[in-house]
Amino acid sequence: MHDTHSIMFITKRPDIEMVSGEGSWLTDHEGKQYLDFVQGWAVNCLGHSNPGIISALETQARKVINPSPAFYNQPMIELADLLTKHSCFDKVFFANSGAEANEGAIKLARKWGKIHKDHAFEIITFDHSFHGRTIATMSASGKPGWDTMYAPQIPGFPKADLNDLDSVERLINPKTVAIMLEPVQGEGGVIPATPEFMQALRALTKKHGILLIVDEVQAGCGRTGKLFAHQLSHIEPDIMTLGKGIGGGVPLAALLCTDAVACFEPGDQGGTYNGNPLMCAVGVSVIQQLTAPGFLDEVIAKGAYLKSRLLETSAEFGLDGERGEGLLRALKLGRDIANELVEEARIMAPIGLIINAPRPNLLRFMPALTVSRSEIDQMLVMLKQLLRHSPK
Ligand SMILES: *Cc1c(COP(=O)(O)O)cnc(C)c1O
Numbered sequence: 001m002h003d004t005h006s007i008m009f010i011t012k013r014p015d016i017e018m019v020s021g022e023g024s025w026l027t028d029h030e031g032k033q034y035l036d037f038v039q040g041w042a043v044n045c046l047g048h049s050n051p052g053i054i055s056a057l058e059t060q061a062r063k064v065i066n067p068s069p070a071f072y073n074q075p076m077i078e079l080a081d082l083l084t085k086h087s088c089f090d091k092v093f094f095a096n097s098g099a100e101a102n103e104g105a106i107k108l109a110r111k112w113g114k115i116h117k118d119h120a121f122e123i124i125t126f127d128h129s130f131h132g133r134t135i136a137t138m139s140a141s142g143k144p145g146w147d148t149m150y151a152p153q154i155p156g157f158p159k160a161d162l163n164d165l166d167s168v169e170r171l172i173n174p175k176t177v178a179i180m181l182e183p184v185q186g187e188g189g190v191i192p193a194t195p196e197f198m199q200a201l202r203a204l205t206k207k208h209g210i211l212l213i214v215d216e217v218q219a220g221c222g223r224t225g226k227l228f229a230h231q232l233s234h235i236e237p238d239i240m241t242l243g244k245g246i247g248g249g250v251p252l253a254a255l256l257c258t259d260a261v262a263c264f265e266p267g268d269q270g271g272t273y274n275g276n277p278l279m280c281a282v283g284v285s286v287i288q289q290l291t292a293p294g295f296l297d298e299v300i301a302k303g304a305y306l307k308s309r310l311l312e313t314s315a316e317f318g319l320d321g322e323r324g325e326g327l328l329r330a331l332k333l334g335r336d337i338a339n340e341l342v343e344e345a346r347i348m349a350p351i352g353l354i355i356n357a358p359r360p361n362l363l364r365f366m367p368a369l370t371v372s373r374s375e376i377d378q379m380l381v382m383l384k385q386l387l388r389h390s391p392k
């Protein structure tokens with residue numbers, strides 16, 4: 001283990017260095033293996049060291065890495081075409097992170113409001129939502145404590161309650177330009193918006209002539225078993241953002257919208273790396289693999305399998321059940337032992353387990369979409385071992 005004093009302290013990290021990965025497995029500097037059910041926070045949708053991603057990186061790096069965003073390039077065009085072909089959206093802007101894509105969505109909605117809604121700019125967002133770590137996306141987020149962390153916030157993000165239509169309707173006024181939500185709240189604790197709520201929001205936004213924005217940075221790209229999570233509710237939003245899974249582990253994100261909403265003019269939006277071919281080539285490989293025949297059906301089947309095994313575990317240990325969509329799931333522990341379990345899981349020997357606790361009483365599972373049933377079984381063997389020894 002190397003001396004780490006020059007790394008800026010932003011979070012407690014264990015004294016290990018991860019050196020390699022394959023599929024659902026990570027290996028540290030001492031050769032210890034870990035079964036990875038976090039995958040970089042639902043980022044590595046195809047697991048570690050996916051051959052298609054490696055090949056896309058190698059091939060593109062030999063052609064050109066950065067011709068500049070002033071020019072078109074082939075992977076940028078191909079990825080935009082793939083995304084519009086598989087969704088209800090017509091236009092795509094590429095970015096580097098989920099927060100940046102969401103910043104773009106906020107700007108696009110405000111620009112649209114300026115043109116079409118007499119400068120309306122308010123975007124209704126939700127309690128416990130998470131949209132990123134820039135100042136504007138922190139302001140849009142409903143994470144407790146974030147309203148004062150870097151005060152003052154950016155104004156114009158009133159908060160409603162998820163799955164409570166009245167709480168949304170009450171906030172609508174002539175300054176409202178959009179409603180923005182995660183179809184499944186990820187950081188908030190894997191809380192799905194119900195299809196009825198999504199459909200009601202679509203009807204409400206249509207009625208008031210305002211936009212519906214879905215932040216699918218975590219729930220998009222096959223995670224729920226649909227290519228995009230809003231497709232579970234059979235609705236067509238106006239704007240969608242993607243991140244995490246679309247890059248399969250490399251920094252790539254996207255802002256998508258319909259033709260009716262695409263109102264940026266030259267100078268309104270940009271970014272040094274937007275549409276860079278190295279990342280977009282990876283995105284092409286990711287979307288091609290996710291949309292290969294049968295791939296998403298397997299995600300649905302394995303999601304159902306993980307759900308049933310978590311429910312069985314919950315019953316066995318007297319826990320509070322589980323929730324989620326597809327391969328984004330959470331186990332409700334009923335008591336605040338999640339952080340301890342995450343620690344104990346990682347230090348288990350000879351094999352460690354990587355899981356995550358978005359809340360003190362909740363464990364989150366976001367394995368590679370390519371995870372096998374036997375890896376799910378193995379995870380549960382390890383988890384049960386931990387639960388058997390956890391404080392009551
Ligand atoms: C992770 C996440 C973001 C932020 O993405 P970054 O790439 O970390 O900027 C935004 N929205 C949701 C729903 C997320 O899960």
